[in-house]
Amino acid sequence: MPSTTATDWDLFQSLHAVLETGSLSAAARVRGVTQPTIGRHIEALEHRLGAPLFLRSPRGITPTDLALALRPRLEDMAAAAGAALREVAGAADQVGGAVRVTASEIVGCEILPPILTAFHAAHPAIEVELTLSNHQANLSRRDADIAVRMARPTQNTLVGRRIGMVELGLYAAPDYVARHGAPRDFDELNHHPTIGFDGAAPKFEGQIDIGRPITREIFSFRSDSDVAQLATLRAGLGIGACPTLVARRYGLVPILAERFAIEMEMWVCMPEGLRTTPRMRLMFDHLATALSDALNAVPA
DSSP states (O other): OOOOOHHHHHHHHHHHHHHHHSSHHHHHHHHTSOHHHHHHHHHHHHHHHTSOSEEEETTEEEEOHHHHHHHHHHHHHHHHHHHHHHHHHTTSSTTOEEEEEEEOHHHHHHTHHHHHHHHHHHOTTEEEEEEEOSSOOOTTTTSOSEEEESSOOOOTTEEEEEEEEEEEEEEEOHHHHHHHOOOSSHHHHTTSOEEEOSSSOOTTTTSOOOSSOOOGGGOSEEOSOHHHHHHHHHHTSOEEEEEHHHHHHTTOEEESTTTOEEEEEEEEEEEGGGTTSHHHHHHHHHHHHHHHHHHHTSOO
């Protein structure tokens, strides 16, 4: 690719916005410019690259192979720019600035809020950004600064602290058990509606044997959102897996506790290069301590 200039960077930002949003109008709203401006940026890039980036039709635009090939690099550029802005924001006051934390949906919605609230009360000059996904963020690419993960980190460039073990079990709402009873074994479980994944198999796949393959087809309610699964579980649709510390908070009833028990490691990680940045270290240590307290507070 030819060397880039400041103008090219603006054009690439517009291309990234179109790829992310799927339309010129949506990209214009994200970038805070007009739709014709986005259109001119795309045309200028196509002229510079000597090939089309999108196919136009009455139904909208479709990215070409060239645009799709550029997308990973644009994502890297956007992540690096976001990391640079967070660094600049904290340059004047080394304890101020922003920290981006990433975690799974269930951890981010059910465990982290009071922990991050306590952190903000202690360090109000530090801005907290939370991104939730069940896919691991690329810390080396600076998609986030600090990650709460349910697996041991494998990259040598990361600093990690093991928090402890998170227990998962099968649970149901009290109302569901009152209406339908609780299964006494996995054979009886087959006759109950169950809640589970849709397209993405859970990380504990292969760790438990329920007498039949655990595939999406066995579930009466399917979603790859842990939060949606929990909400449906609490609503009483059926039986599903849930972290013990979350299930006990909502008074869910354990199902086949002696037969279904899974433990997953919890870790807090960050890039090696951030360990000397004061606000990053403060957040890392706070998360490690508070999460450890939360896990230890779960009664045996």
